[in-house]
Amino acid sequence: MLLLAPINFLDEFLLRFFSAQTVNFIVWPLIQIGLVVTLVALWVAYATYLERKISAFMQARLGPMRVGLWGLLQPIADGIKLLAKEDFIPDKADRWIFFFAPYIAVASSFIVFSVVPFGPDWAVIADVNIGLLLVLAVSSVGVLALILAGWSSNSKYALLGGLRSSAQMVSYEVSMGLSLIGALMFARTLSLSGIIGAQGSDTIWYVLYQPAGFIIFLISGIAENNRAPFDLPEAESELVAGFHTEYSGMRWSLFFMAEYAAMVVVSAVAATVFLGGWYFPFVNRLDSINHNLFVAVSLLIFLTKCAIILYVYFWLRWTLPRFRYDQLMDIGWKWLIPSALINIVLTAIAVFVVQALDGWKGMKTIEAMNMGLNLTATGKAIMIAFGIVGLFITGALLSRINWRSRDFNLRTQRRNIKLVNVPQGKPAVQTN
């Protein structure tokens, strides 16, 4: 509590020099931006460390152990190494585009942090009422960076990586956006803080209402970030390193940072929309004791939720082998997009049913509507049942439709491409 006292003190101190408006809308946001950029950069650096450690543990190894205690200084050593390395630009590369692509990648993933609600009150930089839309829009600019990097490198591997990433990200963007709509029907707002507030006033996490949406969002988020098992754009065994084959030194590490920052963004959005963000039962009571302590505890809760989702990222990466390209497109178009659409329809039906049941034979399902859709215990039970049943309905329906769909395609292909009874022509004669 003593640690948090300087915040109030600093506020009073700033108010002596500037007007209240300047302090609230210029000075504090600048401080917040500085803090967030520093902390996110540190978080990203240590995400690489954690990834190496966790992958090592899963393979019965130790991971980095030499730099510092348990290798804790490894990310810093890596950063210094990358800064000191030569920043090589290939001779035939499109210099300016090659130059700018990493910055676009980093900027697009760092801008998103401006609307991510790390906690209540002062822990959020900007509470925009179209927050979720902004997150989706800005994070998809990252594709541009990968395409530009792939194109400007003037290398076949980089170009193929860029092509793959563009196809993959365009197809997974759709299901990512669609999977969020179900949750928005309950929250009735696009503001990220508003979504958390709606979950807080409903005292539930939307993952219970929307298990299908959560799963779809996670899978398409992993694919969107080009992470294994969807890391086709940088498949080592096929494309050397994909779109960043020709990059080296600091510019390469910018791509690396962008990847990890994008991961943090997706996990932050997943935690916000489906896991209640900084909302945790009974933490609200701290607010009456000490406001700043409440904010700090909420911040920790949010970061813990993000860390758990990040762990799932690592866990999946070191468990699953990479998908083939046709399998990747299969999952995107045949499974995720239809199931996201089915999820929207089922959620709409569920919301309609709950609203229709309210007041029917003295049943009470809706408590309030002013801050999201607040349901009573009966309403919650109905909604959770709808969510779980909907998950199985979606799965069963799609597996019925997609059962042997690839076999079917192969059979038609076999019929169309005649491999037997090819008319035999004259053998080619070499002229000259």
Next chain:
Amino acid sequence: MKVKTPTPTLLQKLKRFFMMDLVKGLGLTMKYNLGALVDKDAVAGKGIYTEQYPKVRPDVAPRFHGAPRLNMDPETHDTLCIACNLCAIACPEDCIDVIAMDVEIIVAGKPRRKKVLDEFIFDTSRCMFCALCQEACPTSCLELTQDFELATYSRAGFVWNREMLEQGRETVKYTS
């Protein structure tokens, strides 16, 4: 031609629907991760196999044969070698050279000549660590120790002389 594919049973269909293989795989990696955190026995398959070599020196097998050594009498610090040349004869690789010399000593008032060791050349680059020399040695002077760091920067460094064999080679012992 119609290709006949086996129709899956209900159990197989259910397994595929609930993605049991994925769950199994995730469980395996989780098991290893938790095993590494609590560091269970590596031999059972749930711990960490990695050895931190320069920091922690590994235990070699009890019958491991490494760098050769010429043992000395612990009290007088004279060599135990009697220059009998048995080790050089026993060596299948012919990598040992025992160079002896005669010295005059007086035994019971009469001058006698005694064969003593002058120089001992051991070529570790040709040695295959079979320890037949160790078996042949009648005074258990020549011994293959458990030391395994034999690398040098030059070919000549592999040839050990008497001093190196008696004192041991100077190697940097890394501790961190």
